[in-house]
Amino acid sequence: MKFSKLVKVTFVAAGLGAFVLATMAAASETKGKYFFKKNCKTCHTEGKSGKLVTPLTKTQAQWKQYFSAGKHDHGKEQLTKYLTPEQIQDVEAFLVAHASDSPQPETCGG
């Protein structure tokens, strides 16, 4: 292989790698909605132990603050008890995007 071609191939590979990493690191609102419904709503619907929690429960700033603390159930435990750190980032992205003061407030089915 000619040197110039090798350089080109290396650049393309590095670019692709960076793209994959960037995609993986970005939190996904869509996945967050799925995880929230699947893992959090089991306890967070009307009449359940966690009481009703929806994206509207907090403002965008309050959700960000909540997730940066990472504590759950009045500080008794970590949110990582229920989801992986990556999944928690997705749930945060979903809740922040649809918080009470967001451009698209959403209740997530009650």
Ligand code: HEC
């Ligand atoms: C096993 C049941 C259970 C699961 C699963 C659960 N929670 Fe909770 N959650 C609780 C209980 C119990 C409380 C305390 C409710 C109260 O105020 O009496 C709580 C409280 C909360 C609160 C109010 C503030 C606080 O932490 O005290 C928020 C917000 C919350 N949960 C979000 C979540 C999110 C987000 C998930 C999913 C990652 C989740 N919960 C999963 C049971 C659960």
